[in-house]
Amino acid sequence: MTPALETLQSVFGYAAFRPQQEDIIQRVVAGDDALVLMPTGGGKSLCYQIPALVRPGCGVVISPLIALMQDQVDALRELGVRAGYLNSSLHAGEVREVEEALRAGALDLLYIAPERLVMERTLSLLRSVDIALFAIDEAHCVSQWGHDFRADYLQLELLHREFAAVPRIALTATADARTRAEIVQRLQLEEAHQFIAGFDRPNIRYRITLKQNPRQQLLRFLREEHPHDAGIVYCMSRRKTDETAQWLCEQGFNALSYHAGLDAAQRAQNQSRFLREEGIVMVATIAFGMGIDKPDVRFVAHLDLPKTVEAYYQETGRAGRDGLPADAWMVYGLQDVIKLRQMMENSEGSEAHKRAEQQRLNAMLGLCEITSCRRQALLNYFGDSLEQPCGNCDACLTPAETWDGTEAARMALSAAYRTGQRFGVNHLVEVLRGSDSAKVQQFGHDQLAVYGLGKDLDNNQWRSVFRQLVARGYLSVDMEGYGALRLSDNCRPLLRGEESIDLRRDVAVKTRGQQTRQPLPEDIDVELWEALRECRRQLAEEQGIPPYIIFHDRTLKEMCQRLPADLAALGEIGGVGERKLEKYGGEFLAVIDAHLQRAVPA
Structure with a gap:
């Protein structure tokens, strides 16, 4: 057994790698650079976390997601991984503690914001310690043609210059050929091996329809198909975001808003609630979502048209990270197109940039208007292919006349x-x-x-x-x-x-009750499922962490199906590593045993 596979099993609790993961990890462990395109939920993080644990030194992860770093670090610490982060949310004393831990060799992984990384103090610190690797997460942020451009990322070329011997791995879920080329050029990854793991998310059902009465259309979708589920609703403007969240609350949903106009504390609080509580609907602008690790987001809804196919794919990809059924639902109209084109025309970009943005908007509108399989068209945009229609989009399920x-x-x-x-x-x-x-x-x-x-x-x-x-x-x-x-x-x-x-031929939207899908398989006892979820919720609340950090829904479902009777059997379930088995095994086994005792007739 290789050190990488042993780490996968003992630390993360998975028996085998997913396609391409092992090749990527072995290259980085060997000291090579890599550019990785892998769909959301495909296991990108393991591609740098495992090499960081196998190689000597500390793995440094550059991430734009300050508000999420704590949750990412909490999840690693639950696995027994020595992790920390450096960003502007820490006070001076906390920064010193992290720096001292790094100098002492007491960290396996360090998450760091790009603006913090390029400070001379930080660079001096990194030069003085052993670095296992640099991981550039959300690497599409380096591209001015991308949908989440971050100017701070343009300075990351210094990694190649300052730390030439340290392997670098750049990762993203969304990049067309043009964006990939710019990532390579900006980060000087010309020698890096490129891994494109495919863009298909077969568990997501894509549905796009015309705006007729968008609020009522959304309400019908939520009530009939996702009455108690966590999800995201994207809107184009801050005002619409706030108004929609308030209206959903009036309709009985637990809804919050998120946009750049809220103060930082309120944004952080709302994001934390979305991650840590069950059944929250987050109504947001595109300011929300990049890097969201919550695995049980059951739907992503768009009340307005995204500007690009890349943005649409990235945003819808936040649904169903656990691989279970999820919905990507959108309504759009001609006024969306007019508004977006006015915004593009009034932007300060060059004429070439404006033309490129118009072409991307046209591609997005084309995806909405096609009458053939949407998934085939979506994958084709990214240079991927699907031989047969997917059977899991509205165009396949209810073909348009x-x-x-x-x-x-x-x-x-x-x-x-x-x-x-x-x-x-x-x-x-x-x-x-x-x-x-x-x-x-x-x-x-x-x-x-x-x-x-x-x-x-x-x-x-x-x-x-x-x-x-x-x-x-x-x-x-x-x-x-x-x-x-x-x-x-x-x-x-x-x-x-x-x-x-x-x-x-546009037709009035009709209710189709048969499209409602239950995420629980038929062989799962609902009473046991709810008991395990309640155990997980209580443990998470005691520790102040999101429930999914303890165990994903997929792991709880496997417990329901396999009904492990002892620690050895529980340890064979996916997602139960050695640390979690030791820490939580007894409590979950007790829940299963109590359920089985109740089920036995007197």
Whole structure:
């Protein structure tokens, strides 16, 4: 047995490595550099934690997640790993204690914020001790094309210069080819072996639908499918985040808000509650979530369209880290696209950057509008592939109807052109539907040839036509005006009759009770499951740590299924390492034994 495998089993309690983990770990143990792309929940952290324990010295982990470092360190200490962290949340005395522990060789892993790492005091300290490796977590933050860019990460090239003999491993769950290339260039990882473990998260069900009444759509989704589950709801603005959280509380959910406008103490408190309590719904902007280790997030919902496929994949990836069924649910509309494009146009980036961002938004909108398997399209975006449709997205489960929208599309394009390409969707729909509104008459649009030609379609159907024409690039949104629609060059073949177009037939959202899924397998006794969860909750509360740090849900489920009678049998269950077996084994065995005693007939 290799030292790495022995560490996996004795410390972390797992019998075998997942695909690619062992190759990555052996390379880093041997002193080589590595770039690792592995989906959220795929076991990235073990790829640096085990080499740090096997190699001499302390492993240094650079992470942007100050608010999460304590929980990460708590989880390692529960396993018997000597871990600490350095960031701005510590007072001077605490910083000295960590520094002294590092000098004394009393740390296996040290988590450190990038801005702290580049201080001369820190660099001087690191030069004076044995370093096992440097792990650059959330490595996509180094890319200005990425969705979570952090300027502090640009200085991490100094690791190659200052510590040339120390292996470096850069890790991320989300990076397309362009972002990967920038990570390599910025961190000088040209010699690093690249491991791309695939992007598929088969346990996540992807569902995307149109905004009709978004609050009621969200409420129906939560009540019917996740009434007591932990989850995240993403919104575009801080105001909407606060209002949605308050409204969910009024509907009986335990909801909190999180965004950059809250003071640091409130953000930290809300994040801590989400991690440590059961069934919290966090309503957040994109300020929340990177690196969230909570394994039992059962859903991620989007009330607004993300800017990029990378952001969507990263955010939805926070669901189902434990490998159990989870939902990625989203509603979107044309107004989302208009708002995002206005934000991009008003940004201070270069024209090249703005064009790239527009292309990424178009790709995100394309993912929403496709009628084929969403997972295949999502994986294809990252250069991954899936031979057969997944069977676990809305497009596979309830295939969309299409219709020949060629004539409707030509009418829509003609309406935009004949009104001077100065008006938004609502006005164009009024013209096509033959409205006698004051605005239509004011501009003389009741005299146009297209006036009233579209009475066969209702308002929502016309909005669908315009939305799909924007998504496919036939129309663009004028950012300087008020969302005016303009014809794009590639609409010419359609107008000239040289091509046709099939459009998605949008239908009213209907309740589908059969989509509700229970996370518990049928062979699990619910009473025992709840008893084990209560034991875990009490132990976590006593120690002030999140329940999942003691045992993941997957471990409790295996206890329910295998019903271990002694410590030896309990130690064979995944996630029960030697330290946890010694610390908690007796209490969980007592819960199982008491349950079995009650189940035996008198």
